[in-house]
Amino acid sequence: MHPSTIIGDAKAKVASKVDHTAGRACAFANRVVADVRSQFMTDEGVPRLERIVPAAMVAVGVLGLLTVSSKRHKA
Known part of the structure; x- marks a missing residue:
């Protein structure tokens, strides 16, 4: 294999891991916000x-x- 191919593959793996981790973090943050919001708002949106x-x-x-x-x- 060519070194530039190895480097490209490594970059792609890292980018994939970062995207996956960022996606999980975003989903977690959305879940926390929804949980907090449900504590302070009714289902109809009334405080x-x-x-x-x-x-x-x-x-x-x-x-x-x-x-x-x-x-x-x-x-």
Whole structure:
């Protein structure tokens, strides 16, 4: 076999593996997004406020703690 053929075959194998891995990662990400969305939206697309409000409050609390903590370290 010619070296350029070997190199071409190796490149094709690597590209195939990368495409396969990227495809699996994309499918996984789509599945996670769909799972999270189903937690916060009904099947009809209506927001579930009983889940959104507590999650938002936790996020605000965490951001507040991080802000206070970073200000203490700077002072």
